[in-house]
Amino acid sequence: MKLTVLGSGSTGNAVLICTEKTKVLVDCGLSAKETLRRMAQVGVDCADLNAIIITHEHSDHACGLRVFLKSVDCQVYISEATENSYYTTRKNVKDVASEAVKRRDALKNRIEKIESSVDFRIGDIDFEPFSVPHDAADNFGFVAVNDGVRVATLTDLGCLTTLVKEKLQGCDAIVIESNHSRDMLRACPLYSWDLKQRIMARTGHLSNEDLSEWLTHEFDGAARHIVLAHLSQRANEPHLARLMAQTALQMRPSLFKAETKITLSHHKEPTDWIGF
Helix, strand or coil: CEEEEEECCCCCCEEEEECCCCEEEECCCCCHHHHHHHHHHCCCCHHHCCEEECCCCCHHHHCCHHHHCCCCCCEEEEEHHHHHHHHHCCCCCCCHHHHHHHHHHHHCCCEEEECCCCCEEECCEEEEEEECCCCCCCCEEEEEEECCEEEEEECCCCCCCHHHHHHCCCCCEEEEECCECHHHHHHCCCCCHHHHHHHHCCCCCCEHHHHHHHHHHCCCCCCCEEEEECCCCCCCCHHHHHHHHHHHHHCCCHHHCCCCEEEECCCCCCCCCEEC
């Protein structure tokens, strides 16, 4: 199994998880054109895509889905609550009613219903979904499992709950949010106080500080790769996010040192493949 983050940030999120037999796109928040370009860039033909998983309905995770479905022949794995919200969630759409009809037509006969607490299988990859705290209808992260390799993906969450921490144990790689620096967010002149409150809430987005605390004190050290995702372009700085994560790993007790590589995702380009 291998993975690449095609892009991650407030402007769009998409992750590819592949085996020799199965290729799955997690979220479709980039434009269809950009998703196709980045798939080609990492050497994956869109015709070989086996499935699309939508973790939640927010625009930066699902806005490119309708148009992208014109270029691929695969099913969309989505929960009922997320599907219903997807039809009514808009961003920069003038004709809301028309867009809703187009979305319903695009998904007609192409949906595989899933639940955020029920395991499912796509090809030779088993998916173990779990609910995460975020202000969406039914947001979930998951662990993808193939031949004993476990890869966790959770890009939007406000805090690390007991359930999330349990699910991250024993993973070989983790794609996880490191959205903002608390100080940079508070000082950001472009965000309203209401937006800052939303981001900092337990159903908002995970900060560099939150992630660092977990890495130092509760991370089991099993994952050899951690990819920092959904970095804010206005309230974070990539080198700061990486430095804080690396420092947190170095601060672990000597008996629990972790040989973990920190990788930064980017909103404009894919990461290198991470393989096992």
